[in-house]
Amino acid sequence: xxxxxxxxxxxxxxxxxxxxxxxxxxxxxxxxxxxxxxxxxxxxxxxxxxxxxxxxxxxxxxxxxxxxxxxxxxxxxxxxxxxxxxxxxxxxxxxxxxxxxxxxxxxxxxxxxxxxxxxxxxxxxxxxxxxxxxxxxxxxxxxxxxxxxxxxxxxxxxxxxxxxxxxxxxxxxxxxxxxxxxxxxxxxxxxxxxxxxxxxxxxxxxxxxxxxxxxxxxxxxxxxxxxxxxxxxxxxxxxxxxxxxxxxxxxxxxxxxxxxxxxxxxxxxxxxxxxxxxxxxxxxxxxxxxxxxxxxxxxxxxxxxxxxxxxxxxxxxxxxxxxxxxxxxxxxxxxxxxxxxxxxxxxxxxxxxxx
DNA sequence: CATTCGTGGCA
DNA sequence: TTGCCAAGAAT
Numbered sequence: 063x064x065x066x067x068x069x070x071x072x073x074x075x076x077x078x079x080x081x082x083x084x085x086x087x088x089x090x091x092x093x094x095x096x097x098x099x100x101x102x103x104x105x106x107x108x109x110x111x112x113x114x115x116x117x118x119x120x121x122x123x124x125x126x127x128x129x130x131x132x133x134x135x136x137x138x139x140x141x142x143x144x145x146x147x148x149x150x151x152x153x154x155x156x157x158x159x160x161x162x163x164x165x166x167x168x169x170x171x172x173x174x175x176x177x178x179x180x181x182x183x184x185x186x187x188x189x190x191x192x193x194x195x196x197x198x199x200x201x202x203x204x205x206x207x208x209x210x211x212x213x214x215x216x217x218x219x220x221x222x223x224x225x226x227x228x229x230x231x232x233x234x235x236x237x238x239x240x241x242x243x244x245x246x247x248x249x250x251x252x253x254x255x256x257x258x259x260x261x262x263x264x265x266x267x268x269x270x271x272x273x274x275x276x277x278x279x280x281x282x283x284x285x286x287x288x289x290x291x292x293x294x295x296x297x298x299x300x301x302x303x304x305x306x307x308x309x310x311x312x313x314x315x316x317x318x319x320x321x322x323x324x325x326x327x328x329x330x331x332x333x334x335x336x337x338x339x340x341x342x343x344x345x346x347x348x349x350x351x352x353x354x355x356x357x358x359x360x361x362x363x364x365x366x367x368x369x370x371x372x373x374x375x376x377x378x379x380x381x382x383x384x385x386x387x388x389x390x391x392x393x394x395x396x397x398x399x400x401x402x403x404x405x406x407x408x409x410x411x412x413x414x415x416x417x
Numbered sequence: 418c419a420t421t422c423g424t425g426g427c428a
Numbered sequence: 429t430t431g432c433c434a435a436g437a438a439t
Contacts, residue, residue: 109435110435111435111436112435113434113435113436114434114435114436114437115422115423115424115433115434115435115436115437116423116424116425116434116435116436117424117425117426117433117434117435118434118435119425119426119434120424120425120426120434121435152423152424153423153424154422154423154424154425155422155423155424155436155437156422156423157421157422157437157438158422158436158437161437161438188437188438189436189437189438190437191436191437191438192436192437193435193436193437194435194436194437197435209435211434211435211436212433212434212435212436213434213435214435229418229419252435253435256435259435260434260435265432265433265434266427266428266432266433296431296432299431325421325422326421326422326423327422327423328422361423361424362423362424363421363422363423363424364421364422364423364424365420365421365422400423400424401423401424401425402423
């Protein structure tokens with residue numbers, strides 16, 4: 063027989079958080095909070111949107127760029143769409159950037175520039191779902207919302223040694239999380255559980271020996287922590303083919319195209335090209351002598367691999383494109399492109415320098 | 418409920 | 429090299 067498990071206590075986790083809270087750019091730490099410093103809801107929201115399915119390491123520089131360039135929600139609401147999309151380039155999931163602007167404009171226009179402080183109203187805003195509404199509500203406004211992200215799912219699955227696979231187990235894990243959420247310091251608690259998941263209760267090689275909830279953890283007792291949470295098997299990614307046309311005018315301008323708002327890389331700048339599939343058809347955006355690079359650009363998206371054939375051409379000043387528009391050099395920065403388009407540019411740029 | 422939607426780091 | 433994973437939302 064195993065020793066009876068103690069019920070996990072929010073207070074134990076808060077004590078751990080007071081000692082081990084990570085210093086993150088968007089975070090008001092437990093010490094400052096105790097001194098009465100409140101987080102800026104705009105910054106909490108911005109960081110939470112950036113952190114959706116994205117690592118802290120990847121977010122940091124983008125967060126700095128955005129808060130420096132657009133320090134308030136009003137400033138962001140007044141930004142040009144293209145500037146925001148360019149600033150988001152490389153971070154991925156570009157619907158987030160489109161919704162970020164929609165949300166900023168809704169807050170500035172419909173809410174007097176003040177972020178709503180309740181879960182239900184936050185949920186009505188673009189790009190804010192269950193998790194983000196709860197996180198902003200808890201972290202920025204210290205409301206006892208049940209915050210359930212991937213970290214919390216993992217921590218709860220292990221605490222309860224729950225083997226039901228996700229996403230089926232989600233309601234149950236949410237229920238577990240709800241029973242633990244305290245009324246005192248809910249903002250710190252929300253961040254504490256996520257920190258625990260990010261630094262101790264990690265997917266691989268969890269540091270159970272350092273966990274403040276170890277004595278309460280059923281998976282620790284059962285030795286099943288690394289197996290949890292279970293997840294439904296993933297599908298294998300198919301490979302799609304495509305053709306990109308990179309045209310450079312003699313003055314150095316490049317021919318680019320704004321992608322439609324919906325779908326893959328929506329709203330982003332990109333190279334004109336074919337569709338992406340099993341048998342892509344030629345679709346040159348301008349009459350030219352196209353040369354094909356020996357190396358193709360390879361990129362993996364969420365649900366497929368892409369092999370992109372890169373064709374390049376040098377064009378005179380007076381040639382008019384059928385699609386897209388030439389962007390002159392000071393206005394065009396490769397860093398404004400989503401990664402797959404930047405890969406194609408890097409190949410073309412290297413190739414055209416050689417010849 | 419299942420699918421779509423990026424990217425980089427890591428084992 | 430391949431698969432897995434990260435503070436999910438929208439449809």
